[in-house]
Structure formats: C-alpha cells, structure tokens
Amino acid sequence: MIKKIKNWQASCILLIFVFFFCVTFLHYIGIDALEERNDIQFFADSWTYHKLASSSNDWLAQDTKIISVGGNFLGPLLILNLLNQNYYLVLIFNFIVFSWGVIKISQELKLDSLKLLLIILINPTTISSLISINKEIISFLFVAYTVSFYHRRSFLGFMFSLFLAILTRWQLAIFAILIFCFHSPLNPLKNKRRTFIFLTLLVISLAYYMANEILAPVIESFEFSADQHDGSGIWNKLIELQGTGFYILAFPLKAAQLLFGLSFNIFGIYDYQVFYNDVVQTLASAASLGLLLLIFLKKNPTLESNATLASIIYLAIFSLSPIFTPRYLYPVYIYWTIFYCQQQYNKNTKKSYS
Helix, strand or coil, X not given: CHHHHHHHHHHHHHHHHHHHHHHHHHHHHHHHHHCCCCCCCCCCCHHHHHXXXXXXXXXXXXXXXXXXXXXXXXXXXXXHHXXXXXXXXXXXXXXXXXXXXXXXHHHHHCCCHHHHHHHHHHCHHHHHHHXXXXXXXXXXXHHHHHHHHHHHCCHHHHHHHHHHHHHHCHHHHHHHHHHHHHHCCCCCCCCCHHHHHHHHHHHHHHHHHHCCCXXXXXXXXXXXXXHHCCCCHHHHHHHHHHHCCCHHHHHHHHHHHHHHHHHHHHHHHHHCCCHHHHHHHHHHHHHHHHHHHHHHHHCCCCCCCHHHHHHHHHHHHHCCCCCCCHHHHHHHHHHHHHHHHHHHHHHHHCCCCC
C-alpha cells in the first residue's frame, strides 16, 4: 500500500511539473505560434480549429460539413465554443482529460501509474496534445474507455467510447464497434483471435476496393499530400496495391511506415522546416520504435493481451488511409504502453490478464 501511495504521489508531482511547463510554453511561445507570430508549429490542426471557431459563419449550419469522410471538426469546435476559445482553459481541459484517462487506465488494470505516465510522456505527441486544442487528447480518453469496456464488459463504457469517436474521427467509431463485436458473447471467433484479425483485414480490403468512388475526395487529398512528402514512392505503390483489393498485403508495410518511417530522420530534426512534422512526429516515431523493441526484448508480445489485439485492429483500420498521417496512430502507442505496464504487473502478481 505504501508503495502505491508513493507512486501516486510521484505521478501527481510529475503531472504538476508538466502542467507548469505547458503553461509557461503556451504563454511565451504557444499562443504566438497559434496566432502565427512565430514558426514553432508544435501542433497539427489547432490553428485550423481556432479559425473555424472564430469564423462569422455558423459552423452548425446544415450546409457546413463538420463531419465528412475527409475530416471531422465536431469535437474540437464544441470544446472551443464551450471554453470561449480561451487558450489557457483549453490547456486546463486537456490536463483534466489526460489525468482522468491515466487514472482510469491505472485503476481498471491495477497498473503502476508512474510507469504508465512516464512512458506516455516520452512520446512528444502527448505534450503537444496537452498544450492546445486537438483530437489526440480525445483519442487518449477514448482509449481509456475502451480499456474500461473490455475489462468490465460495460455497455455504458462502449457507448461513451462511441460518443468520443463521433467527436473525433469516423474510423474510431468503426474501431469501437469492432472491439464491441469481438468481446460480445455472441462472437463465434472470440477464442480465435488470429482468424478474427485475418477476416477483419479481408473485409477491409474488399470494402476499400468497392468504395473507391466514395473515397475519391480523400484519394485526391492524398495525391496532393504525397507531392509534398519526400520519399512517398513506396507509399504510392502500397496505395496502388490496396486500390486493387489487396490491402491485406499492403497493410504490414503501411503500418510499419506510418509507425516507424519518420524515426530515421531523427538526426536531422535540428534542421526542421515544420516543427510538428519534422521534430514532434519524428521523435514520436522513434519513441514507438523504441517501445516496440523493448516489448519484444522483455515482454514477449501475445495476442492473448486485449491491448495488443486492440492495437492491431486499430492499425488495420487507420493504416487504410491513403494520406500519410502518423499522428493518427498515437492510440497504438498508448495500447503498447498499457501492454508493457500490464505485463510487469502480471509478473509481480503471478497473474495473467486476458
């Protein structure tokens, strides 16, 4: 008990330190960056959300597409309007969401909160997500509630996860439904996880092939994005392969490129052009690679872990995107962190969780 109390105390101290760091950064650098007075772009789309929220147009009007195949602005715009677009209130809101997510995961799975927090904070996407309005912080809470769902089999937990998904990205809703279906007592493949993953990839492959016309706007966006992204030749080939109905073959390479591809640019981050793309995402990619290597070296990953299974299903859905967007895979890092901490707990208690 004393050890647990000390861990929580250390976690609280660390969160307080990170909070004051983020407030200082926001005050001296962040607000100027969000208002385009300096080039330290530590965020992905935060300035876009602020501009949309500040627009004189009614963003809830019927002709305004705040939710579409190509993008979803609902969650960030709701938060900004509720908080009157105040930068400091947004930061406080993000910290409350993040802290609650850490508490939720730690308590549900009886994990070491300090270890969980430290590994999550190693990924710079976490700090970036705490400072300004974004979708990643909502995704973090989404992960916490999917953990709650598959641990407790709570239907309310699933419904709240689905609500968070609708506020964030439509792919998250598909992921939530798949997780719900897998853990359903009616699922005949509940004890055949590899078969479930294979069939999921097969269905996604066929669905993408049959929905090319619907996804045309997204593919057009990719073509523009690919022109701006160095080294997209392999990515282009993988998109062509999945376009012919063979996403199941393209998936492993696409997932690996999204997760780890930018880590090889780590020695050039000092010469960045866009801080978020060239520094934050590069370091996040390196953190993901390091965590995966640590898992393979020390923890023996297994599909019997719900966190591992969830990360693979999540990858299967989000790697489908024809746009090179590694930040969408931030929840995978969280699931891997949960698995790493969970295995340590199992080792200490001589129990297994599945």
